[in-house]
Amino acid sequence: xxxxxxxxxxxxxxxxxxxxxxxxxxxxxxxVRGRLENHPKGEIPARAQVNHFKQVDLFVEMAGAVDxxxxxxxxxxDILDAVTEFLRSRNLPQSLIHGDDxxxxxxxxxxxxxxxxxxxxxxxKDLVSLAKAHSGVAETGTLMMASGADNPxxxxxxxxxxxxxxxxxxxxxxxxxxxxxxxxxxGEREMPRTLNMVTGPSRTADIEQTLLLGAHGPRSVxxxxxxx
Amino acid sequence: xxxxxxxxxxxxxEALADPQLQRAMSNVGVGFVQKRRMAMDKxxxxxxxxxxxxxxKNHTFQYLDLYYEEYEKKVREAGGHVxxxxxxxxxxxxxxxxxxxxxxxxxxxxxxMIAEEIAINDHLEENGIKPIETDLGEYIxxxxxxxxxHIIAPAIHLNKDQVEASFREAHTGLDENRxxxxxxxxxxxxxxxxxxxxxxxxxxxxxxxxxxxxxGTSVIVTNEGNGDLTQSLPRVHIVxxxxxxxVPTLEDATAILRVLARTATGQEMAVYNTFSTGPRREGDPDxxxxxxxxxxxNGRSSMIGTEFQDMLRCIRCGACMNHCxxxxxxxxxxxxxxxxxxxxxxxxxxxxxxxxxxxxxxxxTFCGRCEAVCPMRIPLPKxxxxxxxxxxxxxxxxxxxxxxxxxxxxxATRPRLYNFTAAVAMPVLAALAGAKGYLKALPLATxxxxxxxxxxxxxxxxxxxxxxxxxxxDE
Amino acid sequence: xTIPTHQASADKPHVGxxxxxxxxxxxxxxxFATVDLIEKSGCRVSVPEMQTCCGQPAFNSGDRAGxxxxxxxxxxxxxxxxxxxxxxxxxxxxxKAHYGELFADEPGMSDTVKSFCDKTFELVSFLVDIRGMxxxxxxxxxKVTYHDSCAGLRxxxxxxxxxxxxxxxxxxxxxxxQDPDVCCGFGGTFCVKxxxxxxxxxxxxxxxxxxxxxxxxxxxxxxxxxxMAGKLSREGRSVEVRHVSEVLAGMTDGPAIGAKRT
Numbered sequence: 026x027x028x029x030x031x032x033x034x035x036x037x038x039x040x041x042x043x044x045x046x047x048x049x050x051x052x053x054x055x056x057v058r059g060r061l062e063n064h065p066k067g068e069i070p071a072r073a074q075v076n077h078f079k080q081v082d083l084f085v086e087m088a089g090a091v092d093x094x095x096x097x098x099x100x101x102x103d104i105l106d107a108v109t110e111f112l113r114s115r116n117l118p119q120s121l122i123h124g125d126d127x128x129x130x131x132x133x134x135x136x137x138x139x140x141x142x143x144x145x146x147x148x149x150k151d152l153v154s155l156a157k158a159h160s161g162v163a164e165t166g167t168l169m170m171a172s173g174a175d176n177p178x179x180x181x182x183x184x185x186x187x188x189x190x191x192x193x194x195x196x197x198x199x200x201x202x203x204x205x206x207x208x209x210x211x212g213e214r215e216m217p218r219t220l221n222m223v224t225g226p227s228r229t230a231d232i233e234q235t236l237l238l239g240a241h242g243p244r245s246v247x248x249x250x251x252x253x
Numbered sequence: 254x255x256x257x258x259x260x261x262x263x264x265x266x267e268a269l270a271d272p273q274l275q276r277a278m279s280n281v282g283v284g285f286v287q288k289r290r291m292a293m294d295k296x297x298x299x300x301x302x303x304x305x306x307x308x309x310k311n312h313t314f315q316y317l318d319l320y321y322e323e324y325e326k327k328v329r330e331a332g333g334h335v336x337x338x339x340x341x342x343x344x345x346x347x348x349x350x351x352x353x354x355x356x357x358x359x360x361x362x363x364x365x366m367i368a369e370e371i372a373i374n375d376h377l378e379e380n381g382i383k384p385i386e387t388d389l390g391e392y393i394x395x396x397x398x399x400x401x402x403h404i405i406a407p408a409i410h411l412n413k414d415q416v417e418a419s420f421r422e423a424h425t426g427l428d429e430n431r432x433x434x435x436x437x438x439x440x441x442x443x444x445x446x447x448x449x450x451x452x453x454x455x456x457x458x459x460x461x462x463x464x465x466x467x468x469g470t471s472v473i474v475t476n477e478g479n480g481d482l483t484q485s486l487p488r489v490h491i492v493x494x495x496x497x498x499x500v501p502t503l504e505d506a507t508a509i510l511r512v513l514a515r516t517a518t519g520q521e522m523a524v525y526n527t528f529s530t531g532p533r534r535e536g537d538p539d540x541x542x543x544x545x546x547x548x549x550x551n552g553r554s555s556m557i558g559t560e561f562q563d564m565l566r567c568i569r570c571g572a573c574m575n576h577c578x579x580x581x582x583x584x585x586x587x588x589x590x591x592x593x594x595x596x597x598x599x600x601x602x603x604x605x606x607x608x609x610x611x612x613x614x615x616x617x618t619f620c621g622r623c624e625a626v627c628p629m630r631i632p633l634p635k636x637x638x639x640x641x642x643x644x645x646x647x648x649x650x651x652x653x654x655x656x657x658x659x660x661x662x663x664x665a666t667r668p669r670l671y672n673f674t675a676a677v678a679m680p681v682l683a684a685l686a687g688a689k690g691y692l693k694a695l696p697l698a699t700x701x702x703x704x705x706x707x708x709x710x711x712x713x714x715x716x717x718x719x720x721x722x723x724x725x726x727d728e
Numbered sequence: 729x730t731i732p733t734h735q736a737s738a739d740k741p742h743v744g745x746x747x748x749x750x751x752x753x754x755x756x757x758x759x760f761a762t763v764d765l766i767e768k769s770g771c772r773v774s775v776p777e778m779q780t781c782c783g784q785p786a787f788n789s790g791d792r793a794g795x796x797x798x799x800x801x802x803x804x805x806x807x808x809x810x811x812x813x814x815x816x817x818x819x820x821x822x823x824k825a826h827y828g829e830l831f832a833d834e835p836g837m838s839d840t841v842k843s844f845c846d847k848t849f850e851l852v853s854f855l856v857d858i859r860g861m862x863x864x865x866x867x868x869x870x871k872v873t874y875h876d877s878c879a880g881l882r883x884x885x886x887x888x889x890x891x892x893x894x895x896x897x898x899x900x901x902x903x904x905x906q907d908p909d910v911c912c913g914f915g916g917t918f919c920v921k922x923x924x925x926x927x928x929x930x931x932x933x934x935x936x937x938x939x940x941x942x943x944x945x946x947x948x949x950x951x952x953x954x955x956m957a958g959k960l961s962r963e964g965r966s967v968e969v970r971h972v973s974e975v976l977a978g979m980t981d982g983p984a985i986g987a988k989r990t
Contacts, residue, residue, distance in 0.1 A: 041318050043557035068301045178485050216528060218331075231388070232439055237437055242481065618929070707954075714752050
């Protein structure tokens, strides 16, 4: 036994001893397996149990309440118009970094020659990022970002401004539905390496409980919702 | 960390006489308390969600060994490592080994109370590795050489001008005449100072609010984004966490997240809830190359099955201390170890021994506000009472308490003697007070009269007067 | 041994008054006000002589065995009554909310203890919730503020009941203080064992009381009232302090708690 194994046995052995009289191992394992396979849903707030149109509206409302800005465009073809307009309105350079997401590959970049765009993970110098959300959860205006080559995790944290594209079809009422969608993509009991639930821009209240935006992560989060 | 819990009374006295601290603490009762209240009011299901959160944890503990087996399997499949640490010393050894193997010189750290519990910073520093706290509050107190005074707001005991002074002292090389009057400028300065640290670190250490058995995932909950930069940029990510953080599924984790931020800061959700599963994968352009989870026990496994098991449900939201009149008065440092407030008064004796932390479960008015706001429905006062019982059984209670109690019990269990004695004593006290109706000082009652007057008794006891009343004697 | 009051009539529910040791020793008028209010609610009242204390000091000091001895004594003394009523949220909370936990390890006691807990109430919640009282006939001129004592509030849910009855008192105006539901720092032996902290807590409370502009402070627990009255008096503040039952029963002729005797 290695020292690692000994330590493991010491901890889990004490857990088993503390649990005392237990049901048969087989029965216990069946209960654990059942829970993990069925991942039962519990109490879900009624707030987001509304039709999809209302869920989209709720998402917009809740994201706004946590200081994210939200723009809505009709189709994917309108995204870059919205991006350049947003950058202009904030006096930001027309330059951004995004991942290898196929979704971005066929945007009409040629139509927006002044918009500089690089692909890859974010570096310290990157001021603005563009990323694609896996889901948006209306309940709290939360974005679910799944990491990978398509959407590097650093895009969500290093740049000052995070622009996130979210399709209306990807908006769910609650977290539970978003987990189901994630399992559809990645498989049962599988996760992307990093799954970020992002609810508004970075903030801190560590100095005299004064709430300030832009602690270490993005100072602003701009969400472009695509589709009606 | 040196344990100073035995000096609680002296610590408290010092804290009460510290005007800076008193000014800073006045933010607690208002900010946190009101924000929580507003978040509650917006979610009608809140109490049902609390019940559910409690049930999830209770279920998990019943099968904790098996959930760990499943969890480990998934972490390994994802290419990560799980290390069990029976003691704080083991955890320090494990982390130092990982850092050494990675050839680490500099380590960035997200906020972690377990890191405080095992005092990892001192250990790394003693071994030539520089730990840099990146949570703003933790960064501030690291500059000042202090310990956190709150589990989610580590620098709550400080005022802005103290932070400014620390920054001016530590951040040499910046314009001395720069304006740091506004908190914004302090936050911006910390942000730019720490960017460098994030990018240069070899290892990033974060805590974990949850471990998820279903997927082998660790979860951190932050607002600043420092935890994410800490774990995404360096080559190695170490998660330091403790045994009770396990939940079965993603649904279970989010069910508890629904109560966590609302209770902690009044937010509907913290800004960043980050779910990490293993190291960087093939094709990933960023993320750590190694992923280690260190699971600290330090006495927790022995709490299972005892009257203190419920304490393991704690999700470190801080609501109990935010609402505690004692914590609000003396701040976190007075408690003398890592965990302050009501949750600390119950947990610390389990982790460091009731002989060292005996004051803590006694320093409560049992007002019950902590239990009333606890999102996990932990019966904190009841468990403090359990510690008092353990102390009493082991004859650890102070002599004055035992003798006073014995004296009182002698009378209370002898109603006739009690009635007789009271009938003699009360008129004497009343006469001592005279017409002014109160006593300014009374031998054996200086604990009371030092700060307040003692209202005088009416004179004759109720039982005496009642007997007269029944006998038809007019008063 | 108990002696029924002269208003006794067999068909009325029979209430045993648990007077509490503090009321017995320090402020009997609360006991008389309590008897009066219970009688007005249509019950007859007796006061068992074999009562002393609910056992809270021992319970909160970790002396479980000592507490049990007292608890048995209390349960036996009140065996014959339909209800047990105490003018204190803290003592009633001990009897109602903690006796069950205390005897959890004695299954043989469970029926006895349960029926005792079920029939035990704090005075004002008994009047409103059990007896359906909605108003009192009392009169009291002045502005009062009400402090929610912790045990009554959080163990027994007493908050709306006293305010409802106080609103019916002729001439009385309620002016809520900031944080009426925050502890006054009494905490039984806490206020002596940790006097410095207790003092810091009660200082905040008296400042809030003063800021409410009320002339009179009311609450349902004598321990808290003595703590706040003692502090108000030491600070030279002129707020008068009384138990809520005194006002509800119209028994406010005598001096307030810790006040001058005339």
